[in-house]
Amino acid sequence: MEFSQMAPQELQALYEVLTKKYQQFKAQGLRLNMSRGKPSGEQLDLCRCVNQTLTDFICENGEDVRNYSSLAGIPEARRLFSEIFGVAETQVLAAGSSSLNLMYDTVCRAFVHGVLPGSGPWHQQGKIKFLCPVPGYDRHFAITESFGIEMITVPMLDDGPDMERVEELAAKDDLIKGIWCVPIYSNPDGITYSDQVVRRIAAMPAAAQDFRVFWDMAYCVHHLDRHDRDYLLNIYDECVKCGHQDRPYLFASTSKVTMAGSGISAMAMSPANFAWTLEQLSVQTICHDNVNQLRHLRLLPNLAAVEDIMDKHAVLLRPKFQVVLDALENEISPYGIGHWHKPKGGYFISVFTENGCAKRVVSLCHEAGVELTPAGATYPYGNDPADSNIRLAPTYASLADLAAAMELFCLAIKLAAIEKILGLETSPDVL
């Protein structure tokens, strides 16, 4: 029976039972962390051989990658990411170990120098703004916040951001310079943008001539089952069709393919964006770590090789996602106190509790030894106005730990929901 249909006495009785259970949990002294999207040790071991002895250091263009070599990356790496992005090799920059760093630097270049020659640095254009579909990725929001860029939230719907709202805002305000997108298996909901949404993002008029779409394809090959996967339309092709080829910056990396902190990253963009980016990059560094690119390309010469590795990741990740979804389905669904999207890939499951309950749930879990992503982290400035969204990161923990953590998590959602319905005091002292 849904909590909303239960009598107060019933709820009160249930609360007392659940409180006892919670106290038993606390007594166990759990120490689990589900706060970040980290691969597990078993996942990292899938690509151990990327670190095998490298003896031949000459890449396809004849350069010894140990020496200063191509700023745009080695040809084989650019080709691999060209396949992943669906954008010509000549428009692909293969870079260092962090796509987040590429995104930060791209915002930074626009802030300091402007997006293209003559477009004007963002820092000289007043209080600029970004559109932020929410819930979203806290590290994206941290970047824009650090540059003093105002963040305007836009709700995520089942097929991507609310495009009515995006179009309305972008069309009227030339201080809106960009939008953060994780278009496939979004962080945290695991939603993939529909073809219609992608086309609208590509086609919409933007008041700012230097409006940019930050298209973070963090999970583009990260299907939980390659036979039952989402597909994402090619944003670059759609933008070209609309005469907006300079609009999108595409980002990806092998962080969740090979090694989280030591993979290779890349970005793709229009020829004009590419030329300008490389010109400025040539001041910032001589080249990226092309040995690490070669190390990766020897193991992963093409998209097919990447997909084979991703199948192995999926074997490890499917049961973890299933444990989380089963717990939610069995322990939360019947009571009508939460909802979530069932993702077909990515790294997260995002749960919406009853309004006003998320902080309480995270706090209850924390006190019993399970760390979750802080409530609010999925919103700009850490502020979820509904205090409802919680991001679960099931990849790092073992299955057993995950099952224990989910039991606690569901218990905490019930406790918080009853407290809200009954108007109970929720100070930690109560428990």
Added chain:
Amino acid sequence: MEFSQMAPQELQALYEVLTKKYQQFKAQGLRLNMSRGKPSGEQLDLCRCVNQTLTDFICENGEDVRNYSSLAGIPEARRLFSEIFGVAETQVLAAGSSSLNLMYDTVCRAFVHGVLPGSGPWHQQGKIKFLCPVPGYDRHFAITESFGIEMITVPMLDDGPDMERVEELAAKDDLIKGIWCVPIYSNPDGITYSDQVVRRIAAMPAAAQDFRVFWDMAYCVHHLDRHDRDYLLNIYDECVKCGHQDRPYLFASTSKVTMAGSGISAMAMSPANFAWTLEQLSVQTICHDNVNQLRHLRLLPNLAAVEDIMDKHAVLLRPKFQVVLDALENEISPYGIGHWHKPKGGYFISVFTENGCAKRVVSLCHEAGVELTPAGATYPYGNDPADSNIRLAPTYASLADLAAAMELFCLAIKLAAIEKILGLETSPDVL
């Protein structure tokens, strides 16, 4: 006999002989490049084993470096650079493959956010300026130029920058925010700052509260002979003594120890600078490539191990420097048409031709197939007012190629000097 003491007829006769020699050189169709400070293939092979199979990925603090791990770098890398810098491990950031990138990002952070909380972003402080000892490193100048920072040149003397001038400028102008320094085996002269100069840089009053010394220790372990080497005073210690502990940023890397494009880099700074840098860095990336740090540290666990490798580099580099110096000594000294410093380490020899001759020399060499660093590159905005300085990079070429290139180079200096003395037309058609 010095050219200045020769009769015009003698010079004219010599010019005709030298022109014939030059034409013979051109006919050879040389294709050599001495323009950049790149290690040779033999040097890169000295550290082949850094790329041997890595099987144990756990660093000293227990983290699996393949996963997201410490933002400040692995403890063993921070300790190694602590030894190199002479600054406490807790104040060392071990980072990615490029110290140039660290320098760029450090300037960028100051430009966007300011050097410390509350100090004010440089971009909001008007037309800011940097002091640039000249000749200097073109990539340093490119960074400041890209941020629109005005560069004020200061002459390099035999023991470092002209400190009278540095002190005078820094004391009076609060828009002067920094100085670029390559304090040991300077690029391009190979000069090491004297203790006195280091102490004056540390002690001098600066009008700008947020004045910073960019201390690029690119060649700090790069002696041509460890038994006949220069020593550099510890700038950080000196700054602490003067209450200026936030003044210096120290940079170094293994680019010319292990692999030019794929080594590891580091910076050291005061506790306050470190905290602020890490706070902002945490927005830019999750961590650097800590696998590459571990790869390096397994081979180079301490400074003694680095010094052993550097001895092997020295064995390869000494004869190359000797070929250059011998050629200059034999072919230029007797004629009084150039001077240079004899470096005990580093990557360059910097030749001062007669004023007004450097561009001509570089052009003559280029036409005969030898690429030198462009004349002027060692000055901000590519402008050497005396048109005199040429940077020679002897490390990459083979000994035989180097000997040929130096023969041409000395010939070109002579031709240019005679053309200047006799007021000859210097269009390429003449030859």
